[in-house]
Amino acid sequence: MNWKELFKLELFRFCLAISLQMIAAGGEVGVAYTLTLQFNAVKNRDLKLFLWWTVIQLICYALVFLFYNIASILWQKALQKYFHLVRQEITDHYFTDSHQHKVGSVQNRLTNDIKILHKDYFNSFIWVAGMIASICSVTMTLLTFQWALLIACLLLAVVQIFLPKLLDKPLQRATKKVSSANREYLTTLGDWLIGLSELRRFEANEKLFKTVAKFSGRLGAANVQKQKVDQELDYLNQLAYSLGDALIFLLTGYLVANNLVVFGLVASIGNFSAALFSSLQGIANYTGKMRATKKLREEILASREKITTTRTVNAKAPAGFTIHDLAIDFENGEGVVFPDIQVKAGEKILLTGDSGAGKSTLFKLLLGEKxxxxxxxxxxxxxGTRIYPNLSEIGYLPQEPTFFPTTIAKNITMFNQKLDDGINAAIKRVEFASDVTKMPAGIETSINLDQLNVSGGQRQKIVLARSLVHQSKLILIDEAATMKILQNILTGSATVVFIAHNFNEEMRHLFDREIHL
Structure with missing residues (x-):
């Protein structure tokens, strides 16, 4: 992420906003110049000329504020359009990279990280543009008065520009630490608040408070550290500014006393030096903040990288599978090695094994989630012909089904309107029709994710109906289905692999064979 991308995307707004910002900054120097002319008129006792320059000064003030405001509005509009595109690209990347991502990490990337760049990089950029214009205006103005003033200002500028670079690396580390701490905080909230009801049931509120406070404290400490480095940077800049301002004023007094510059410059030199050194201070400060975001911008750029999927138009719905020499390693150093397995089309398989044997992991491998x-x-x-699979056509009923805050119908069809006609048949087959008739809007009832308005059994039926309406030829069921629903599913032609821990002989007889891991 950088200003060049924004320039290409929003050429007109970018150029107009920067131009207005620079004109407004130059206009502030013009206001200071009129002060010189006002004091010259006072010295010459010319009231009419004094009033004339006062009117011009007020007009300049009004235009400066107007241009600053318009520039800010245009800049923010351009940024919001740009950030919208960036968020879309990040979302697309996470959607297609086939990796499991912590919700907190994704939230942090889409919100806090972009907010940091908004403030520390892009807003800094437009202010730097205005400050450059201010420096150029002051430079040309001082040159018209006395070249010695310009030389003195340039020497002091060198000191002020290079002094803050001492804090570049600490500021980069502090910015990175804030992003990491915020990501950890959001992840912790997601991990713990999802089980809030269980914590409440066992009165484990103290553990929740301590855990949240711990990571909140880390975030607070990271922000304090960044603020500390920011203040150190501001202190160095302010010190250089104050010394430079004093030296310029002394030099001006000397030049006026020797009739080398006009008297009115005594009144306005403070404004000129303030504009010059505050701009130099601002450039050093803002460019330091911009450089501090380099690592974060590189990370976001990687998160936006477009991934070319391997899916082809020839992908077909799988009905069977084989695995050979399959194994997976986990980050904790453990892993699972699977035996060679063959499941033919139409088979009904009971998949058993001890906890941790890899049953659910095998499903995630088959679905492409791992x-x-x-x-x-x-x-x-x-x-029995080998195919390139369309993994989205594999039916899957996990232990914790996933739903979206929309209607039951759309949760069944997964937003494919072409499948609407098959909803009624599917819900009848999974014995969900009687439940639907009792709901306020039938299948158009919206699912409330905060106050889940469907029971556990109903959630299972919705996901099973999802598999049926998509006409899945391979259905994977992870320890979730009543005996009656299971019997209905097993009477169909689809291949079914069912994970069960607790099962009896009656259930075993429903299946063609058992695979034990």
Whole structure:
């Protein structure tokens, strides 16, 4: 992320906003120049000329404020359009990279990280542009008065520009630390608040408060550290500014006393030096903040990288699969090695094994949600022909089904309107029709994720209906389905792999065979 991308995306607003910002900054110097002319008129006892320059000064003030405001509005509009595009690219990247991402990390990237760049990089950029214009205006104005003033200002400028670079690296580290601490804080909130009801049930509020306070404290400490470095940077800049301002005023007094410059410059030199040194201070400060975001901008650029998916138009719905030499390693150093397995089209498989044997992990590998460390998975159609799979057509009922804050119908069709006609048949087959008739708006009832208005059993039925309406030829069920619903599913032609811990002989007889991990 950088200003060049914004320039290409919003050429007109970018150029107009920068131009108005620079004109307004130059106008402030013009206001200071009129002060010189006003004091010259006072010295010459010319009231009419004094009033004339006063009117011009007021007009300049009005135009300066107007241009600053218009520039700010145009700049923010351009930025919001740009950030909207960036968020879309980040979301697309996370959607297609086939990795599991912590919700807190994604939230942090889409909100806090972009907010940091908004403030510390892009807003700094437009202010730097205005300050450059201010420096150029002051330079040309001082040159018209006396070249010695310009030389003195340039020497002091060198000191002020290079002094703050001493804090570049500490500021970069502080900015990175704030982003990391915020990501950890959001992740912690997501991990703990999702189980708030259980914590409340066991009265474990003290553990919740301590954990949240711990990570909140880290975020607070990171912000304090960044503020400390910012203040150190401001202190160095202010020190250089104050010394420079005093030296320029002394030099002006000397030049006026020797009739080398006009008397009115005594009144306005403070404004000129303030504009010059505050601009120099601002440039050093803002460019330091911009450089501090370099690492963060590189990370966001990587998060925006477009990923070319391997899906093709020839992808087909799988009905069977085989796995060979399949294994997966986890970050904690553990892993799972799977036996070679073949599941033919139409088979009904009972998948059993001890907890941690890899049953749910195998499902995630089949669905493409996890990537194997080695080995391969091959998919086949109903005729036993090897195919390139459309993994979205695999039916999946997890232990904790995923829903979206929209209607039951759309949660079943997953936003594919072409499947609307099959909803009624699907809900009847999973014995959900009677539940739907009792709901206020039937299948158009919206699911409330905060106060879930569907029971656990109803959630299972919705996901099973999702598999049926999509005509999945392969259905994976992870320990979630009543005996009656399971019997209905097993009477169909789809291939079914069912994970069960607690099962009896009656359930075992429903399946063609058992695979034990």
């Amino acid at each position: 990537q194997a460390s080695c080995g391969e998975i091959q998919y086949f159609d109903q005729n």
